[in-house]
Every structure is written in structure tokens, then in C-alpha cells.
Amino acid sequence: MSRERAEAHLRALVGSDTATLREDQWSAIEALAVDRRRALVVQRTGWGKSAVYFVATLLLREQGAGPTVIVSPLLALMRNQIAAAERAGIRAVTINSTNIEDWEPIQQAILDGDVDVLLVSPERLNNPGFRDEVLPRLAATCGLLVVDEAHCISDWGHDFRPDYRRIRTLLGDLPDGIPVLATTATANARVTADVAEQLGSAGSLGDVLVLRGSLDRESLRLGVVRLKTAEQRLAWLADHLAEQPGSGIVYCLTVAATQEIADYLRSRGHEVAAYSGQTETTERQALEQDLITGRVKALVATSALGMGFDATLGFVVNMGAPSSPVAYYQQVGRAGRGTDEAAVVLLPAIEDRDIWAYFASLAFPREEQVRQTLAVLADEGRPLSTATLETYVDLNRNRLETMLKVLDVDGAVRRVKGGWESTGREWVYDEERYRRVTEAREREQQAMLDYIATDRCRMRFLRDQLDDTSHDPGESADCGRCDNCGGLALSADVSAAAVEEAGARLSRPGVVVEPRKMWPTALANLGIDLKGKIAEGAEEGRAVARLTDLGYGQALRELFAPATEDGTVPLPLVNAVIEVLGDWRPPVDAIVVVESQTRPTLTADLASGLSRFLRVPVVGRWAIADPEVAPEQGSANSAQRVAAVGRRFTLQLDEALDGQRILLVDDRVGTGWTLTLAARALRRAGAAEVRPLVLATTS
Missing domain, CATH: 1.10.10.10 (Winged helix-like DNA-binding domain superfamily/Winged helix DNA-binding domain)
Known part of the structure; x- marks a missing residue:
């Protein structure tokens, strides 16, 4: 088998008559298609890892091998890979949760030899029907197994996924002589060794070829802009987004931030859209296409827009820092593919550490x-x-x-x-092991803080975190392109108008509190006779803000910090509550307050202040009946929480409700079950409507 034959397939794949293989690409292809070995390829994003397994597939199919099975983590990645495969005449199909009706004909096509590549999600490997019926046949007949984003196998990796551990079983079930390729762009030495060990120990082939290349991304210009307030960071984005080359991604740490920032940028005339794991699949596909074609300047996204998204992007901006340099490298790697230069800007925030602690x-x-x-x-x-x-x-x-x-x-x-x-x-x-993984995560968080503060080369810092020392002896490992190397000049200037508008946007309180619609499953196991649709529930409510929000979130985080003593509602939050009521205008005849064991003064002050402002009485309490039940007991899951709330509280009324419209007041809402059970008790006691009003929501 010749390298020339492999390069002929490569040219068909990329659509270029002059394309040639890199030495490491050929080494990997030779190991797979000629020597039938197992290989781990750790190479930067855009290096051409998919070319290795597609070319190897074509060579192996010419030899009569079975189809290639690619374990791929994201549907977006699968769509890109299928499109690339078809350009080279490779017949590729996918089995995933969105095309169950196609599974049977796809399996028949595999048996008939009409499929060259099958892409499956790691979650499929743990589906009982797929695991017991489909997987054994795949293991017996496949010609090549590919594990994409292989760092997910290792719990030392920044994005460990337990479904990937099932791959080890699949590896052990492969017949002798079936080559295996694992690929990733984000693995330090520890993760590389862990994945290589799993590849080798899981099967009969102990000899795993490991190919690690330089993780330097020559197109990326890295920089950090340190601003003190959320208003300044939003203003910087509004002022400087248009200056960024082409289209790109604005990464956020939370879903709430994507919506808040996208809404603000649109109000400033920028063509952007929010994107997260909560975005519907069809909408996600449409948004991805809008970004690829440049119909939007940016998607304001969580890390759900991550692995495997393949497009030519001119910039990545991070509003808030990921919790590790390796995760950050993964995100910024979305930029700079197919471009000579791409801007990468990090705007860190003090609240980043609170979000890291939550995750x-x-x-x-x-x-x-x-x-x-x-x-x-x-x-x-x-x-x-x-x-x-x-x-x-x-x-x-x-x-x-x-x-x-x-x-x-x-x-x-x-x-x-x-x-x-x-x-x-x-x-x-x-x-x-769990303790050591936790300690490793803490070291990664400190390393991210060090990245923000460093005066060294930023690309070199990231490469060091990935244990990448692949630079020529005698040459500087500094990139010469980042802000610390003098290759990127980033202005921290923001206009007064932008700061004022950002401040106005962040100071606009009001978040919808959606009512619970269904009771948790199997409450009968806990002796609770509730099931199905909630018939006597709350109406839509309001909160001043989410605890994770950029604006009032900071004031609320300080208010509810463990070190903050119980007290009255601070004046800025009083004004915010009044503004929320002015926008919302709920019909209210009376107020009922949820008692608090930890902040009784706060909730009592909130209820009495609302009573004076709205000129309606406080007529009752969702009172603590059993203080032995801890305030947030059972909050980890809905069934346990319903049981705990039912034991903890009872309704105490000072007068009959007789069709009154009730404002149900609490300091904050988490799972929503305290408000739901309180609303049910109020409705059963005669209330016509129940509308919750809280200072903060945790989600």
C-alpha cells in the first residue's frame, strides 16, 4: 500500500489536487491501515485528525474491511463529519437519539455492506437495546474504531463523560487485528497517558502509537481585558464587537448570561443570537448555519457550542473565564480555522469563581x-x-x-x-482517586487565575498547561502574537454612553418565575398521594433577578452570602422590587409570606413593606411546622423536596380567603416546590389566584 494512494484519497476528501499528508498524518494512517495497530493522536484543532480516519477508512475498505465506527460526542460534529465524508465518496450514516425510526434500515444497510462509516454517540453505547443487540454485531464486523474527543474517556480530562467509559468494554470486545484510533486536541500528559493505557489494556494490542504534535495555534492572537464592573464588560463588548474580524462566538458561563448579553447586544444594533444546551435542536442547527455563513456577527453561547463545531471564525470572546486553561484552549480553538489571524479576548469577572464553585x-x-x-x-x-x-x-x-x-x-x-x-x-x-481529581480541578482553577494575571506569553502558558514542549531547540517558545508578546493591542476603553446603556440594562430588574406544571414521578413511594398535572398551582411569578445575573445578581449574591447577617431588605433591592411590580402589575388583594428559619427578618420586612406599598394586608404565613427539617432538605431532587417541604411547612391564616388574589412572598426560589405546595394550600383554602414574588431565583 502506497502513500500515494492515501494522498489520492486525501485530495478527494478536501477537494484539492495539491493536498499532501503531513508526516504524522501518514504515520497514523500507516499504523491503522497497514499495521492494524491502535493509535492516539493528540493534535491541535484544525490539524486534520478527521482526514486520518477517513483516509484510513477508504484504504481499509479497499482491502475488504468492515465499516468504520466513529464514536462522536455531538450531533453538530456528526453532521459536519457526514458532510465531509460524502465529499470523498464515503457512505456515512449516524445512529442517534433523533433518528430512531431509521435504525433498522441503517442496520440492514450495514449488513449489506452499503455503509462505509457509522457515527454513534457515546450515549447510544449505554442504551440497553443498542448495547445488547447492535453493539455486538458492530464489534464483530467493524474495520476500524474511532474515538473522537477521546479526552472525555479520562476523569482527569476537563470534560469527562461517563458514557465514554463504555468504550473500554467495546474495545475489549473487538476481534484481534481491528485497528483503533483515538483523537483529541485537549489532553495534557496525564490525560494522554490515561487514555493510551485504556486503549492498550482494554484489548490484545498493548502497543499503542501515541502521536503528540505542537498545540500552538499560529492564527490565534490571545489577549485579556480586565475591567472592574459588569457594566464596563458589557459596554466593551458593545463598543468593540464590530471591530472583531468576521463572525465568531461570545462564550458565557451560564445560560442566563447568554440570553441577557444577546438581548443587550441586539439593542445596540449587533446581529447576534443566544445559543445553549436549552436551545431546541432545529434552532441550534439553524443558528450554527447562520454563524457559518456570516448571517450573524456572533452567537452568544455556552460551551454547548463546542467540540466538533467546524467553521471559519474570526474571533472568540469569553465573557467570564472557564475553570481551567485546558477548557479555555478548547473554546478558543473554535477560532482561527482557515484564517491567517483570529482574535481571542478574555474578559474575566470576579463572579467567575462563584460559578466554578457551583459546577x-x-x-x-x-x-x-x-x-x-x-x-x-x-x-x-x-x-x-x-x-x-x-x-x-x-x-x-x-x-x-x-x-x-x-x-x-x-x-x-x-x-x-x-x-x-x-x-x-x-x-x-x-x-x-476522587480526592485527587478534585485537587487537580482546584489546581486548574488557580492556573486559570494565573493565566489572567500573567505577563508571559499567553499561548506558551496554555501550551505549558497541556504539557506541550514541541518547539524547535534554540528557538523561543513565545508566540509573538499575544498581547503580552506585543502582537495584539487591545483597548480597554469604553464609551460613557455604552456604560450608561449597559448599566441601565443590568439595573432593569425582573425575571419570570415559571410555575411547576407536573408532580414528580412515584411520590407514592414516599406516602404522598400526588401525581400527574398540578391542578391547584401558582400563576406565573416574578423575581428581582437570578443569583447568576450580571446586574442585580451581585447584590443578591452578597445578600445571601453565608457571612451576611439577617436584616431588612437593602434600599437598592427595595427600589428594584417596586420597579418589578410597576412592570408586572399583578392583581393583589392580600399577602401571604413564606417563613424563613435563616432570614426571618428579611422575609418579614419584605412582606410588611409590600403590604404598605400595595395597601393590602398580610393575611397569613406558610409557617415552619417542623424546624427539624432543614431549610433546603431534599433540594437535590424533586420527589425528596416535595416530601421535605410537606413535612416542614403548614398554612396559617388570620382570616378566610374567600376568592382573594394572593401575592405569595419569599426571599428566594430554588426548586420551586416550596412555592408550589404553598400555592396548593392557599388554593385549597379558598384563594382564587396565587402569584409568587421573590427577591432571587437560583436558576
């Missing part, structure tokens, strides 16, 4: 919570759904699901039709 709180659960889950499954002796398990275990849906996936891979539980069941196998809580 860190979602780490792997404590041992007693894991043991409780295992005990429940063992005692029941039958499959239980995640929703049912929530009634026994005080964890939210996402954390419970993630934990179960880890336990599945570890062999302690098994996902089956109908939910999860115990395998009866002994399970060991690897406390030391």
Missing part, C-alpha cells in the same frame, strides 16, 4: 449516597427508573444519572429496559 458542587456524590442507591436497587430486586430512584436518594436527576452510568461501567448496576438494576457485584468507592 464543582456537582461532582461525584458522597459514598453514603452511592451506597444508598445500591442498597435500594438490591432491596427492590427489580429495575427502577431514575425518577423512581429519586424518591429514595437525595440527588438531582443529572447527578443521579451520571452516578448510575459510572456504576454501570464499574459493573455494580446495569441499565435495562425499564431502568436500572443491581448486579450484586461488590463495588469499591475510590475515595483517593
Whole structure:
């Protein structure tokens, strides 16, 4: 087999008669298609990792090998890969959660030899039907296995995903001589060693070829603009967005920030749109296409617009810093593909650390919570759904699901039709490993703060964090392109008009508090006779702001900080409440207050102040009946929270309601179940309507 044949396939793939393979690309292709080895390729974004597996696929198919199976994490990436494959005459299909009706004909096409590449999401590998019926056939017949974004395999990586651990089982089921390729652009030495070890130890091939190239991105110009206030950062973006080359991405740390910033930028005449994991699939596809074609200047996005998004972008701006330099490198890598220069600007904020702390709180659960889950499954002796398990275990849906996936891979539980069941196998809580991972995350956060403050070359700093030392001896490792190297000049100037407008936007209070619509599943397990649609619930309510918001969020974070003593409502928040009421104008006949054990003065002052302002009486309390139930007990999942709130509170009224319209007042809302159960009690006591009003919402 010749390199010339491989390069002929490459030219068809990229549509160029002059394209040639890099030496490392050919080394990887040769290892796969000639030597039938396992390889790990760690190369920068845009290097051409997909060319390696597509060219290897064509060479292997010419030899009569089965189809290539690519495990790919995002639908956006799958769409891009299928389009690229088809340009080279590769017949590519995908099996994912959005095309279940196509699974059967796709499987038949694979059996008939009509498919060259099958793309599957890692989540499919843990689907019972796919795992038990489809996966064994794929393992027996595939010609090449590709694991894209392979850093997700390692819990040392910045974006560990438990579904990726199922790949290790797939690797072990492959027949001898089936080549495997793992690729990533974001792996430091520890992650590289971990992934390579898993590739080697999972199968009969212990010899894994590791190809690490330079992670320098020669098109990127990195810089940091440090501004003191949220108003200044928003104003900078409004003043300087048009100066950024081409189209790009404005990354935010929270969904709320994407909506808030996109709305503000549109008001300043910028063509932008918000994008997050909450955006509907069809809308996401349309927005991605708008960005690719330049119909929008920017998408204001969370990291949901991340791995695998392939476009020629001129800039990335981060409003707030990701929690590690490696995650930051992943995001900025979206820019500079196919362009000589791309601007990368970070605008860090003090509240970044609060957001990091929140996401860190979602780490792997404590041992007693894991043991409780295992005990429940063992005692029941039958499959239980995640929703049912929530009634026994005080964890939210996402954390419970993630934990179960880890336990599945570890062999302690098994996902089956109908939910999860115990395998009866002994399970060991690897406390030391979890502690070391936590410590590694803390070091990464400090490294991100060091990146912001450094006067060294910024690209060199990021490459050092990725353990990339691949520069020529005797040559400087500094990039010569960043703001510290003198290659990028970033003005911190903002216009007074922009600051004023940003301040006005951030100081505009009011967030809709959506009422709960359905009771949690399986409340009967907790002795609670509630199910289905909530018939006696609250109307739409209002909060001054989210705790994560840029404007009033800061004042609310300070108000609810553990170190802040209980007291009356601060005057700026009093004015904000009045402004919210002026915009909202809810019909109110009376007020009921939710009692607080931790901030009784605050809630009482809020209710009495509203009574004077609206000239309506306070007629009752959603009173603490059992102070032994902790204020936020059960808040990790809905079923547990409903049970805790039901035990903790009771309705106490000073007079009959007789069709009155009630303003239900609380200091903040988290899960929404306290307000929901209070509204139900009020409606059952005769209230015609119940509208919640709170200072803060945590979501």
C-alpha cells in the first residue's frame, strides 16, 4: 500500500489536487491501515485528525474491511463529519437519539455492506437495546474504531463523560487485528497517558502509537481585558464587537448570561443570537448555519457550542473565564480555522469563581449516597427508573444519572429496559482517586487565575498547561502574537454612553418565575398521594433577578452570602422590587409570606413593606411546622423536596380567603416546590389566584 494512494484519497476528501499528508498524518494512517495497530493522536484543532480516519477508512475498505465506527460526542460534529465524508465518496450514516425510526434500515444497510462509516454517540453505547443487540454485531464486523474527543474517556480530562467509559468494554470486545484510533486536541500528559493505557489494556494490542504534535495555534492572537464592573464588560463588548474580524462566538458561563448579553447586544444594533444546551435542536442547527455563513456577527453561547463545531471564525470572546486553561484552549480553538489571524479576548469577572464553585458542587456524590442507591436497587430486586430512584436518594436527576452510568461501567448496576438494576457485584468507592481529581480541578482553577494575571506569553502558558514542549531547540517558545508578546493591542476603553446603556440594562430588574406544571414521578413511594398535572398551582411569578445575573445578581449574591447577617431588605433591592411590580402589575388583594428559619427578618420586612406599598394586608404565613427539617432538605431532587417541604411547612391564616388574589412572598426560589405546595394550600383554602414574588431565583 502506497502513500500515494492515501494522498489520492486525501485530495478527494478536501477537494484539492495539491493536498499532501503531513508526516504524522501518514504515520497514523500507516499504523491503522497497514499495521492494524491502535493509535492516539493528540493534535491541535484544525490539524486534520478527521482526514486520518477517513483516509484510513477508504484504504481499509479497499482491502475488504468492515465499516468504520466513529464514536462522536455531538450531533453538530456528526453532521459536519457526514458532510465531509460524502465529499470523498464515503457512505456515512449516524445512529442517534433523533433518528430512531431509521435504525433498522441503517442496520440492514450495514449488513449489506452499503455503509462505509457509522457515527454513534457515546450515549447510544449505554442504551440497553443498542448495547445488547447492535453493539455486538458492530464489534464483530467493524474495520476500524474511532474515538473522537477521546479526552472525555479520562476523569482527569476537563470534560469527562461517563458514557465514554463504555468504550473500554467495546474495545475489549473487538476481534484481534481491528485497528483503533483515538483523537483529541485537549489532553495534557496525564490525560494522554490515561487514555493510551485504556486503549492498550482494554484489548490484545498493548502497543499503542501515541502521536503528540505542537498545540500552538499560529492564527490565534490571545489577549485579556480586565475591567472592574459588569457594566464596563458589557459596554466593551458593545463598543468593540464590530471591530472583531468576521463572525465568531461570545462564550458565557451560564445560560442566563447568554440570553441577557444577546438581548443587550441586539439593542445596540449587533446581529447576534443566544445559543445553549436549552436551545431546541432545529434552532441550534439553524443558528450554527447562520454563524457559518456570516448571517450573524456572533452567537452568544455556552460551551454547548463546542467540540466538533467546524467553521471559519474570526474571533472568540469569553465573557467570564472557564475553570481551567485546558477548557479555555478548547473554546478558543473554535477560532482561527482557515484564517491567517483570529482574535481571542478574555474578559474575566470576579463572579467567575462563584460559578466554578457551583459546577464543582456537582461532582461525584458522597459514598453514603452511592451506597444508598445500591442498597435500594438490591432491596427492590427489580429495575427502577431514575425518577423512581429519586424518591429514595437525595440527588438531582443529572447527578443521579451520571452516578448510575459510572456504576454501570464499574459493573455494580446495569441499565435495562425499564431502568436500572443491581448486579450484586461488590463495588469499591475510590475515595483517593476522587480526592485527587478534585485537587487537580482546584489546581486548574488557580492556573486559570494565573493565566489572567500573567505577563508571559499567553499561548506558551496554555501550551505549558497541556504539557506541550514541541518547539524547535534554540528557538523561543513565545508566540509573538499575544498581547503580552506585543502582537495584539487591545483597548480597554469604553464609551460613557455604552456604560450608561449597559448599566441601565443590568439595573432593569425582573425575571419570570415559571410555575411547576407536573408532580414528580412515584411520590407514592414516599406516602404522598400526588401525581400527574398540578391542578391547584401558582400563576406565573416574578423575581428581582437570578443569583447568576450580571446586574442585580451581585447584590443578591452578597445578600445571601453565608457571612451576611439577617436584616431588612437593602434600599437598592427595595427600589428594584417596586420597579418589578410597576412592570408586572399583578392583581393583589392580600399577602401571604413564606417563613424563613435563616432570614426571618428579611422575609418579614419584605412582606410588611409590600403590604404598605400595595395597601393590602398580610393575611397569613406558610409557617415552619417542623424546624427539624432543614431549610433546603431534599433540594437535590424533586420527589425528596416535595416530601421535605410537606413535612416542614403548614398554612396559617388570620382570616378566610374567600376568592382573594394572593401575592405569595419569599426571599428566594430554588426548586420551586416550596412555592408550589404553598400555592396548593392557599388554593385549597379558598384563594382564587396565587402569584409568587421573590427577591432571587437560583436558576
